[in-house]
Amino acid sequence: MKCEEIKPHLMAYLDGEIEQEKKGEIEKHLSECESCRKEYQSFVKLKEVTNKMRFADLSDELWAGYWKRIYRRIERGTGWILLSIGAIILLSFGVYQFFKEFLLDPYVSLIVKVGVSIFALGAIILLVSIIRERLFLFKTERYGEVEK
Amino acid sequence: MDQDQQLIVQLKKGKMKAFQKLVEKYKKPAFFIALGLVGNRDDAYDLSQEAFIRVYANMRKLNPKLKFFSWFYTILSNLCKNHLRKMAVRKNYIKSSMANTEMKHLKQRALSPDVLVEKNEIALRLWEEIKKLPFEFKEIILLKHFQGFSYKEISEMLNIPMGSVMSRLYYARKKLKDNLKDVFN
Ligand SMILES: [Zn+2]
Numbered sequence: 001m002k003c004e005e006i007k008p009h010l011m012a013y014l015d016g017e018i019e020q021e022k023k024g025e026i027e028k029h030l031s032e033c034e035s036c037r038k039e040y041q042s043f044v045k046l047k048e049v050t051n052k053m054r055f056a057d058l059s060d061e062l063w064a065g066y067w068k069r070i071y072r073r074i075e076r077g078t079g080w081i082l083l084s085i086g087a088i089i090l091l092s093f094g095v096y097q098f099f100k101e102f103l104l105d106p107y108v109s110l111i112v113k114v115g116v117s118i119f120a121l122g123a124i125i126l127l128v129s130i131i132r133e134r135l136f137l138f139k140t141e142r143y144g145e146v147e148k
Numbered sequence: 149m150d151q152d153q154q155l156i157v158q159l160k161k162g163k164m165k166a167f168q169k170l171v172e173k174y175k176k177p178a179f180f181i182a183l184g185l186v187g188n189r190d191d192a193y194d195l196s197q198e199a200f201i202r203v204y205a206n207m208r209k210l211n212p213k214l215k216f217f218s219w220f221y222t223i224l225s226n227l228c229k230n231h232l233r234k235m236a237v238r239k240n241y242i243k244s245s246m247a248n249t250e251m252k253h254l255k256q257r258a259l260s261p262d263v264l265v266e267k268n269e270i271a272l273r274l275w276e277e278i279k280k281l282p283f284e285f286k287e288i289i290l291l292k293h294f295q296g297f298s299y300k301e302i303s304e305m306l307n308i309p310m311g312s313v314m315s316r317l318y319y320a321r322k323k324l325k326d327n328l329k330d331v332f333n
Contacts, residue, residue, distance in 0.1 A: 046324065050289070
């Protein structure tokens, strides 16, 4: 085996993941090839150093509060969605009632009717857009590649 | 069915208790992987929680036959990748607008000396160098060294063949080793 082919297998050898039949081959190469042996030794050293590095743990309070915080965030998200849906239903009903009388009223001039209608339409579009943003915030992007 | 599979079946039926069990089981690896990837405890706490929330929001897509953690890892690493990208943009923006106090604040965040247990010189240097690695190298070093996943588990999490796990690990370690040359000699 050439050095270049051996190199990735040095990792498996180092991490104890080498297949039995490859093991002898690697050991033979290491005993014969000085440059690979040197490289392997420096990997051993790197591994020793990295194994000593440890991340500090969080406090018990933070771990204890971990689930609670997730639960609260989910609960709020759901609360928001329900609140918004309810608001839309009530609002649409109110708008519908209002327009039924307002637009049929012969004493209001046409220009005011048009103005108010456009204004209301704008308000509804804004509201719907905010709600949609909320909903999509909840389930975003990239799940295509997650489904393997 | 193993425990995770049972929990996923329960979760898909809307059982909050099952979701809680999954969170309790995987919160630590989730947090520490995020910490290694983004290098800041507050952000790691938030991002790992965000990943769990996305699992909940997308539970319909969960397949009990697939390994939960490798699915979860994909979500988590994407969140971390996006976070790093956003931070880099912000850094550039601040650099160009010369807001010094903001810059100092960002630097402090990046250093975050409270991340490591031992604060000896070699450990700090190693951590600095790991943070500088390209994302793909950094993640494989973290998964192997700090989480102790097997090659097979890593190949499932990163969705790459075993051969690629070995060669990527080789190049990642080689780069790290070369950057630390002065420490080793
Ligand atoms: Zn050789």
